[in-house]
Amino acid sequence: MSDNPVRDAITEAITSHDIILFMKGTPEQPMCGFSARTAAALEALGTEYAAVDVLPDPRIRAELSSISNWPTIPQLFVRGELVGGCDIVTEMYESGELADALGVHAPAEAPAHAPAAAEPGAPPLTIDNNLVDR
Amino acid sequence: MPSTDDLKQRIEAAIPGARAEVSDLTGGGDHFRASVIAPDFANLSRIEQHRRVYAVFGAEIGGPIHALSLETRAE
Numbered sequence: 278m279s280d281n282p283v284r285d286a287i288t289e290a291i292t293s294h295d296i297i298l299f300m301k302g303t304p305e306q307p308m309c310g311f312s313a314r315t316a317a318a319l320e321a322l323g324t325e326y327a328a329v330d331v332l333p334d335p336r337i338r339a340e341l342s343s344i345s346n347w348p349t350i351p352q353l354f355v356r357g358e359l360v361g362g363c364d365i366v367t368e369m370y371e372s373g374e375l376a377d378a379l380g381v382h383a384p385a386e387a388p389a390h391a392p393a394a395a396e397p398g399a400p401p402l403t404i405d406n407n408l409v410d411r
Numbered sequence: 412m413p414s415t416d417d418l419k420q421r422i423e424a425a426i427p428g429a430r431a432e433v434s435d436l437t438g439g440g441d442h443f444r445a446s447v448i449a450p451d452f453a454n455l456s457r458i459e460q461h462r463r464v465y466a467v468f469g470a471e472i473g474g475p476i477h478a479l480s481l482e483t484r485a486e
Contacts, residue, residue: 311478347458348465348472349479364481365457 284340291344291354296326296379299341300351304328304395311363315351317395318370321387324379355379367391412440413475418468419445425467427451441477453485460484 279285291297296319302308304316319326331337331350342348345359353360355378360366369375370391376383415433422431422445429449436442445464452460460483465472472479 311480346462359458361458361461365461368457368482 281340283334283336284344287337287341287344290327290329292357294327294354295356296324297354298326298328298351299331299337299354300328301330301332303330307394308332309350310393311349312351313394314391315353315363315366317392318366318375319353319379320395321370321384321392322376322379322381323384323387324381413443413471414440415443418443418476418479422447422464422467426463436478436480441475442480443476443478444480444482446482448484448486450485452483457483 298304298316298319300307300309300312300316302312304320307313307316316328329337331341338350341350341352345352345354347359347362349362351362351366353362353366360369360375360378366375369378371389373383415435418433419431422433423429426447426449428451429447431448432446434444436444447460447464449460449463452463455463461481464481464483465479468476468479
């Protein structure tokens, strides 16, 4: 471990989850429209993913942006690589590239345009927030 | 407070040949959307295209520019 436990925890989270979304708030209670939209795209594809709320500790956002060279939240990583933020994820959802990148087939009921927020009754998700000091 | 014209001019000045259209998403002067077309984007991935635009504003992203939604393409 380095002397930067927050950075180590982020790196560990990215490498140990195939699909991980860093967002403001949680999928159930997003605190920003861009985060809501990005989580909703993942939910519309019915994929499981880990989600990390960056809001509890400002160091999470600072270290994440330093690691990813990406200034804004949300950030979606697939198999350790930054896929993008809300704009890119939305574009990829609508072109079908997102399902390909995630290795899933879009459900027949998935809307053609990325939903602005998850529908009620969306499946429960694994919330994995181990980035806050214990 | 940055204006849409400021953002447009800075993007076009920083990225050779770029044409930018910038709108204020909320009218509040801090949530913007930019559509940027630049020949320099031709060999860049979408991620790299967005990074190139974000780099124009550095630490202002997340500060005075609370959000900058992007759409980029090479031509």
